[in-house]
Amino acid sequence: MSSKSLKYYLGLDYPVELTHESDDGGYWATEIIDLPGCVSHGDTPEEAIENLNEAKRLWIEDHLANGYDVPEPADARGFSGRVLLRLPKSVHYRLSRDAAREGISLNSHLVRLLVEASATRTALDALSESVEEHRTRIVALENRLGEREPITAGAD
Template identity: 35%
Template structure:
């Protein structure tokens, strides 16, 4: 996937601001143009991850031309950030985790009390911390 980003030019005093028009609420900044683009990639990945955690749809990227004429972006620079589509993959993968026995015992007790499997309990904790909401 390739998301267009709008970059507000910076200078020696001001950061380069970045907005992702296709992902409302997704923005970032950087001290240089290159840093702003790299920070945008991270912001997009985190934003999409949060949408998925909340069960929200991920808006598809639109072409740059769909946004260029918008008045709020006059004078801004446009770039495109490639996002690995694998980050949208919810396919289950088996992993090996090493934990101290006392931690594993605590984890198993908590999972049992919650009526969940160990894996399900860990996954739910990871998704809920921090909890996000869908942006409409």
Template identity: 30%
Template sequence: MRYPIAIEPGDATHAYGVVVPDLPGCFSAGDTLDEAIEMAREGIELWLETQIDAGGGIPEPKAIAEHQANPEFANWIWAVVDVDPAIISDKAERVNITLPARVLRRIDEAAKSRHESRSGFLARAALATLRNEADKVGGK
């Protein structure tokens, strides 16, 4: 998944501040622009891991242009952090599944268009389905 990040420019005495608009409360910082982006990746992974452990869903990232329209981020630097949801799990487990070739091709195309691995795409899709089912049971 590719999450846009907003980076507040730093200077000689202030670090670069990072906000992940799609993930409420997810923020980070770094002394350099490169460090700020890398720290944002770690922050996103931790946020997603915490959300999954709590039984929550993973928000879909919005387009950078949508966030740039927010005056709160005027004059901020924008970047995109690519995170594979499959690596968030504390333990990877190999499974053997059988799917029609046509379905597998569609999965691979969808994963590629989102810059995800097949495993990451399937994990995200499964978690979204589980979240939707939980919302229906909970009356949301």
């Protein structure tokens, strides 16, 4: 059981995941990963966040009232920034060679590659979602156009 108060937990900066969902006419979904099951949604990002803040308060109140642990945000637990990475010698050699060509340390090169890969993944996910939304709109337009009577030449 936690000796910390509701006010303490509400003051912590929990990372929020915000995604646009295209089903059911489209809405914004929000989630606090560090608080399992703490989710909400809204018609706009602002509404979704506002609803999530209320869900967070209720989630924490419930856990405190029932004697359950309330996790702190992952960032608050403090990561060291150190990662042990094992890789094949050939990959290690190639990455070291690439770093030397750029005049930076292997560590700096790896950090740059990881940041770029993460940003690329995020961009691809957003692009994929956008493509799916556009595909859905195109299909809807095609369906609407298919329902219209064809235009014939010379018709008044």
